[in-house]
Amino acid sequence: MSLQDINFTKEELARYDRHIIIPEFGLESQKKLKAAKVLVIGSGGLGSPVLLYLAAAGVGTIGIVDFDVVDDSNLQRQVLFGINEIGKPKVEAAKRRLESLNPHVKLNLYNVHLNSQNALDIIKDYDVVADGTDNFPTRYLVNDASVLLNKPNVYASIFQFEGQVSVFNYINEKGERGPNYRDLYPTPPPPGLVPSCAEGGVLGVLPGIIGSLQALEVIKVITGVGETLSGRFFIFDALNFETRTFNIKPREDNPINGKNPTIKELIDYEQFCGMRAVEEKPVKEITVKELYQWQVEGKKFQLIDVREPHEYEIVNIGAELIPLATVLNNADRIDKDIDVVVHCKGGVRSAKAIRELEEKFGYKNLYNLKGGILAYIDQVQPELTKY
């Protein structure tokens, strides 16, 4: 649709007045916003402020991709949702909130897990992508799909007290293409080395700050007002209140759009990020029901908890605490002669601890508690605190 065909009702003009009266922004930028189609991937911590500000700003069409439902542990930072939405699909809860904020915005909902099969089909109809997902496979998937479809990808990422923002694959008025995620980070860390927010936590206000910056960059990409973060990489450290902006450049060896590209279509991103390799090395498992049985029978075994001390303080099931990072140095505390059950919050860190112990010391008696302490609370002791 050309900008000449974009018109505003009296109500819309009143609503967007504070934009229109900025000389550098004006009615033309507002028309560009109304004509624009933005796909927001993830409607959580980052997606909440991105969606609220883009809808409020008058972006004409917004797509929302999220397969998750609202959980009470989301509300500390996902300001799109309230207690009435707990248990409901996030895309539907988001739609209700955004429609009440701005009825002039068209919303497209995708209650799906974005993957290599559906990504191109979903992204192709949009002008700009805003990536607020929470894992490396999806980060690389969104990057590659955006590059293959020539879409700018406004990127933001958060962890604990730190945030990152950039604009990837932005084609400027001279037709020059800016760097993408693979120029910044050619390959992902191996699974388990970099914790996720679910494991490592995030200060609730941080996605509010970083997501707002992401929304700002989306608006700049659409309107052409100001200078985007293309070719630059912004870092915010909330603990020290320090910001840094680094220069980044396209790499010749970028496998998707360097000199000799090897990726010409979407690949298996779980495999690329090493997720499959982990599955190839299974550890022995025990279910929470079996553990409970052992406890009831009075069987002789050792129970180890590899979470952090602050997690142990919130809730524990009487296990011996040996945090994952210290497991190898404390192997003398782990029995070799009787069965040993190792647990963490959900089962990922404990599996890692078992692999490390088996590899280094040849343990053969270690069992991973499937689903971790969360499953134990759900199925055995629901009166305990979940976090």
Add this chain to the structure above:
Amino acid sequence: MATIIIPTPLRKFTNNTAKLEVKAGNIGDTIHQLTTNFPDLKKHLLDDKGQVRSFVNIFIGNDDIRNLQQEKTIVKEDTVISIIPAIAGGI
């Protein structure tokens, strides 16, 4: 002394210190000093061949060492070095 800024996820390996002072030289020497003083950092910064891992970026001032002279990039007395690993959180 040059300054290295340690990112949040790696501070648990540097006794929760956010900023460290290191001797000037080149960035390869700097990383060596750092991993000698804090051995647990090593596997997070370097691969088995001793190369900086590809999901960790090292910036001198505002520039990526990959766009300068890699590990041979000169570190001066007033240089600020930032280590920025990939993070993927968003929800």
